[in-house]
Amino acid sequence: MAFSPRAWLDERLDLAPVREFVEHKSVPIHRHSHWYYLGGMTLFLFVVQAMTGILLLLYYQPSEANAFESVRFIMTQVRFGWLIRSIHGWSGNLLIALAFAHMFSTFFLKSYRKPRELTWVSGMLLLFLMFAFGFSGYLLPWNTLSYFATMVGTNIAGAVPGLGPFALRFLRGGDAVTGATLTRFFGFHVAILPAVIGPVLLLHLLLIQRQGMSVPLSVEEECRAKGTAPPSIRFFPDFLLRELMGWYLALAVLAGLAALVPWELGVKADPFAPAPPGIQPEWYFLFMFQTLKYIPATIFGFDGEVLGILAFGVGGLMVLLVPFLDRAAAKGMRSKIVKRAGVIVVIYILTMTTVAYVANLAR
Amino acid sequence: MDEISRRRWLKSLLGGGVGASILSFLYPILSFVLPPPTQGSGSESQEVGQAEELKPNSGIVFQFGTQPALLIRTPEGELRAFSALCTHLGCTVSYEADSKVIWCPCHNGFYDLHGRNIGGPPPRPLPEFKVNLRDGKVVVSKGA
Numbered sequence: 386m387a388f389s390p391r392a393w394l395d396e397r398l399d400l401a402p403v404r405e406f407v408e409h410k411s412v413p414i415h416r417h418s419h420w421y422y423l424g425g426m427t428l429f430l431f432v433v434q435a436m437t438g439i440l441l442l443l444y445y446q447p448s449e450a451n452a453f454e455s456v457r458f459i460m461t462q463v464r465f466g467w468l469i470r471s472i473h474g475w476s477g478n479l480l481i482a483l484a485f486a487h488m489f490s491t492f493f494l495k496s497y498r499k500p501r502e503l504t505w506v507s508g509m510l511l512l513f514l515m516f517a518f519g520f521s522g523y524l525l526p527w528n529t530l531s532y533f534a535t536m537v538g539t540n541i542a543g544a545v546p547g548l549g550p551f552a553l554r555f556l557r558g559g560d561a562v563t564g565a566t567l568t569r570f571f572g573f574h575v576a577i578l579p580a581v582i583g584p585v586l587l588l589h590l591l592l593i594q595r596q597g598m599s600v601p602l603s604v605e606e607e608c609r610a611k612g613t614a615p616p617s618i619r620f621f622p623d624f625l626l627r628e629l630m631g632w633y634l635a636l637a638v639l640a641g642l643a644a645l646v647p648w649e650l651g652v653k654a655d656p657f658a659p660a661p662p663g664i665q666p667e668w669y670f671l672f673m674f675q676t677l678k679y680i681p682a683t684i685f686g687f688d689g690e691v692l693g694i695l696a697f698g699v700g701g702l703m704v705l706l707v708p709f710l711d712r713a714a715a716k717g718m719r720s721k722i723v724k725r726a727g728v729i730v731v732i733y734i735l736t737m738t739t740v741a742y743v744a745n746l747a748r
Numbered sequence: 749m750d751e752i753s754r755r756r757w758l759k760s761l762l763g764g765g766v767g768a769s770i771l772s773f774l775y776p777i778l779s780f781v782l783p784p785p786t787q788g789s790g791s792e793s794q795e796v797g798q799a800e801e802l803k804p805n806s807g808i809v810f811q812f813g814t815q816p817a818l819l820i821r822t823p824e825g826e827l828r829a830f831s832a833l834c835t836h837l838g839c840t841v842s843y844e845a846d847s848k849v850i851w852c853p854c855h856n857g858f859y860d861l862h863g864r865n866i867g868g869p870p871p872r873p874l875p876e877f878k879v880n881l882r883d884g885k886v887v888v889s890k891g892a
Contacts, residue, residue: 440780462784465776626762633769 410620447571449564452527474648496599502708528651672737793889807843
C-alpha cells in the first residue's frame, strides 16, 4: 500500500477530533457579515509585521551610534531592504487602522455583549499593545522626528499623577531620551511586547473559536420573529476562501503603498539640535496630541495637561469596560446612549486627527 | 463530468495562485537574508610601524584591512608577513618564540616561518604578504 502522510500522522496523533471540528465549524452569514473579515485581515497584517520584523532584526543595530546607519544600510545596500522596511512601516500603520475599524465594527454591532465580554477586553488589550508596539518601534530608526516624538510621548507619560516620575525613568532608562532609551525601546519592541501579545492574541482567538461569531441584534431579532436560525456557511473552505480574499486585498494595498510611497528614513537624531517644526507622533496618537494643545495650562487650579491625560485614561478604561457598562446590550436590547457616545468618539477622533494634519500642513 | 473538471480547474487555478504568491514572497526574502558583499576587503597596502621596534624572533598581529595579519621577524632578522587566519577553521594564529613556529591554539596547528603547514590539522600554508621597508617603516602589501 502506498505511504500516506495523513494516515501516518493520524496513526500517531489521532486527528479525528480536528477533522470533526473543521468539518462542522460554520460562520453565520447575513447582511453585516462582511465586518467579520476585518479581524482576519488585522491578524494577517500582524503576521506580516512579525515576519518583516524578524527579517529587519538580521541587520538592525540597536545603539545610538549605529541605529540610523544600520537602517540606512538596510534601505540602500541590502537587496529588497527598502521594500522589507517599507512593508514593516506601512503594515504597522494599516494594522492599527484595521484594528480600529474592527473595534468600532464590533462596538456598533454590539458583539461585546454577553457572553463575549472577555473577547472584547482581550481585543482592547491587543489594541493597546499595538499602540505600544507603534510607540516603541517609532524610535528605532533614531531619526529627528522619532527622537522628539519620543521625548514628547515619554514626557506625557511622566505627567501622569503618582506613577509619572517612575514611568518616565522606566521608559527612558534614565532622565533623558538617550541611547539607553533606544536600547530599552528595542527590548520592548522585539522581546517584551511580543512575549505579552502572544498569549493575549491566543486567548482572543481561542475565545472566538469557542463562542463562534456574534450575530448582530437586528439579525437575531429578525430570525426570532421568523422562528429560524441565521443561515451559515462552512468555515472550511467557504469562509476561509472569502477571508483569503480579504488578506489579498490587504496585501495589495500594502504592496502598493510600500512600493509607491516608500517609508522615509529622515535625518539622524541630534539630541543637541533644536526640535524642527512639525514634530508629531504617529497618526493614531494625533487626536490626543492635538487635544492636549487646546487644554489651558491650568483649569480651576489644576494642571491642565494632567487633567487631559487623566481624561484620556478614564476614556480608555471606559472603552475597555464597555461590555460591563452597557447593561442593556447584555439583555439583548439597544442602548441609544452607548451608540451616541460611540458616534461622538468616532467624530471626535476624526476631527482632531484632521485638524492636527491640516495645522501641520499649514505650517 | 463537466462539473468535476470545472471544479478541478478552479482548484488548480486557486492553488497555483496561492503557490505563485508564496514564491513571489520567497524571492525577496531570500535575497534579503543574504548580506550584500562587503566593499572590497580593505586596503591593499599598509604601514605597520618602525622596523626596529620588532625584535628578532618575535611577531605581532595587526589589522590589515578587515582581517588580522601576522608580521614576524625571524631569528635571522628577516621580516615576513602572513594572513593570521589559520587555514583550518579561521582562528587567529600567533608567533611562538620558544619553538620558533607559528601556532594556532584552537586545534594545535603549526606553521613554519615560511607559513607552511607543518603539523596539526591546517590543510594549507598561510597566504603570504609582501614586506617592504620605506624610510625605516614596515609596509605590508598584498600580492606577495
